Amino acid sequence: MAAAEKGQAALLQGLVVASYGRRCLVEATDATVLDCVTRGKRADLACGDRVSVARSGPGQAVIEAIAPRSTLLYRSDGYREKLIAANVTQIVIVVAPAPPFHEDLVNRCLVAAEHGGMSAVIALNKADLPESAAAMAGLELYRTLRYRVLALSAKHDVRPLRPLLERETSVLVGQSGMGKSTIINRLIPDAAARTGELSRALRSGRHTTSHARLYHLDAPGHIIDSPGMQEFGLHHLSVEEAAHAFVEFRRWLGECRFRDCRHLAEPDCAITAACDAGKISARRLESYRRLARELMRRD
Ligand SMILES: Nc1nc2c(ncn2[C@@H]2O[C@H](COP(=O)(O)OP(=O)(O)OP(=O)(O)O)[C@@H](O)[C@H]2O)c(=O)[nH]1
Ligand SMILES: [Mg+2]
Ligand SMILES: [Zn+2]
Numbered sequence: 001m002a003a004a005e006k007g008q009a010a011l012l013q014g015l016v017v018a019s020y021g022r023r024c025l026v027e028a029t030d031a032t033v034l035d036c037v038t039r040g041k042r043a044d045l046a047c048g049d050r051v052s053v054a055r056s057g058p059g060q061a062v063i064e065a066i067a068p069r070s071t072l073l074y075r076s077d078g079y080r081e082k083l084i085a086a087n088v089t090q091i092v093i094v095v096a097p098a099p100p101f102h103e104d105l106v107n108r109c110l111v112a113a114e115h116g117g118m119s120a121v122i123a124l125n126k127a128d129l130p131e132s133a134a135a136m137a138g139l140e141l142y143r144t145l146r147y148r149v150l151a152l153s154a155k156h157d158v159r160p161l162r163p164l165l166e167r168e169t170s171v172l173v174g175q176s177g178m179g180k181s182t183i184i185n186r187l188i189p190d191a192a193a194r195t196g197e198l199s200r201a202l203r204s205g206r207h208t209t210s211h212a213r214l215y216h217l218d219a220p221g222h223i224i225d226s227p228g229m230q231e232f233g234l235h236h237l238s239v240e241e242a243a244h245a246f247v248e249f250r251r252w253l254g255e256c257r258f259r260d261c262r263h264l265a266e267p268d269c270a271i272t273a274a275c276d277a278g279k280i281s282a283r284r285l286e287s288y289r290r291l292a293r294e295l296m297r298r299d
Contacts, residue, residue, distance in 0.1 A: 011064060016049040016086075017214040026053055026061065034061040046072065046083035047212035047224050048169060071116050073171060077233035078298060085171040085212055085224045090119045092161070094174035094183065095139070097124070097131035101175055103138075107246075107287040108232035109173055110147070114245040115237060120147055121164055125179040127151040141281055145248055154182035162187070162219075169222045171212070176228025181209050184225045188215045191225075239292050243271070246288050248280055262292055 014026035014034065021043045026036045036053055038045065039062060045051070049069065053061035073084040073091065091113045095101040106122065113120035122142055124135055132151065139149045152160045161183065164170075172180040184191050191213075212226045234242065239262050243249050249263075249271055257268035263285075266272075274280045 011052045011054055012061070014051055014053055015214070016045055016047055016051060018211055019045045019047050019049075019083075020211055024063070026051060026063070028053070032059075035059055036061045036063050038063045044083065046074075046086040047214050047226075048086040048088055048171075048222075050087065071118050073112060073116055073118065073173075074236075075112075075229070075231075075233045076235040077231075078235060081236070084173065084226055085214075088118055088169045088171045088224065090121060090164075090168045090170045092164075092170050092172050093120060093122045094125055094172050094178040094180045095122065095135070096126040096178045097129050097135040098126065099175070099177050101135075101178065103283065104287050104290060105175060105229070105232055106142075107284065108234060108291065110142075110247075111234060111237070111242060111245040111291070112232065114247060115234075115241055121170075122147055122149045123161060123183075124149065124151045125154055125183065128153040128156055141283065152183075154179045154186050158183055158186040165217055165223060166219045166221050169224070171224040171226055173226050174228065175230065176208055178228070180228070181207060181225055184215060184223065187217065187223065191215050234291065235295065235298050237295065239295050242291050242295060243288065246284060248284065249274075249288070252280075262296070264289055264292060 012028045014028040016024050017027045018025040022038050024036050024045050026034045028034060034053060050067040051063050052065040054064050055061045069086045071088055072086050073088060075082045091109060093106055093109045095106060110120050122139060124132065124139060126132060136151055143149050150160045152158055172183060174180060209225055209227045212224050214222055214224045216222055243253060243263060252270040252274050255270035258266055261269050263269050263271040271280060275282055275285045
């Protein structure tokens with residue numbers, strides 16, 4: 001009786017395909033898309049969340065529960081957290097030769113992937129541009145760290161990326177203007193129509209993405225487009241966790257003179273020694289140190 005009154009029999013399972021604060025679009029298991037609101041002030045849903053919803057009107061529902069997440073990708077600065085995507089298995093970091101990309105941002109995306117238990121791929125888009133050879137040379141470093149690095153041109157051919165997406169839930173992340181949405185439009189024909197509608201509605205020549213959006217691939221797998229970012233705050237990490245997320249540091253961690261070494265300027269630091277010996281790239285160590293100093297200012 002109580003259960004029937006609460007309408008529990010009518011609960012539907014679904015997948016959050018877009019999230020806008022307290023509102024989100026949920027694709028139910030019967031493929032209908034419902035415009036949903038959360039209860040109370042709850043606004044912590046992310047694209048990719050699995051939810052239970054109760055219908056509240058035609059095409060509308062209320063979120064009743066969020067299933068435990070296997071992964072959660074998010075940023076955090078000193079003040080707030082920004083959820084990017086839930087339940088993704090893989091992060092595709094999209095970079096391009098132009099506009100120039102920031103290596104620190106790539107490193108921070110990799111740190112977030114390592115810390116969050118997701119695999120990471122680096123995709124150099126706009127391979128049709130002449131500057132792409134130099135950009136690819138700069139990315140060789142990541143190959144030596146055993147990350148997958150590939151080149152593609154969303155304008156011409158996204159095939160190099162396809163096999164990596166099958167059976168994964170991937171999220172495209174990176175700076176604005178790298179071509180994430182162009183890649184999505186190439187992969188998902190239906191997506192192009194949707195972004196086209198949006199830009200016609202807004203009558204802005206710009207197509208910059210404002211919210212994450214999940215799409216289904218024609219093969220098994222899902223892909224999430226996300227808004228471009230300039231910074232990737234990692235204030236939810238400790239300095240130790242940050243060091244551990246630089247994969248090539250791991251074999252030396254624990255070998256410094258001081259047990260609480262932060263690998264900045266301490267004497268007999270195994271990480272500094274490994275860098276001096278050419279085993280760790282100075283670019284990566286500097287990037288780690290910028291992150292560590294930022295986290296220490298927070299503390
Ligand atoms: N030459 C070239 N230009 C491209 C390619 N892919 C995308 N672009 C261009 O790059 C610009 C930005 O592309 P978007 O797909 O909107 O970039 P985005 O990463 O989604 O940007 P945000 O949504 O702001 O994060 C557009 O003018 C695209 O036409 C490519 O492979 N080659
Ligand atoms: Mg975009
Ligand atoms: Zn050290």
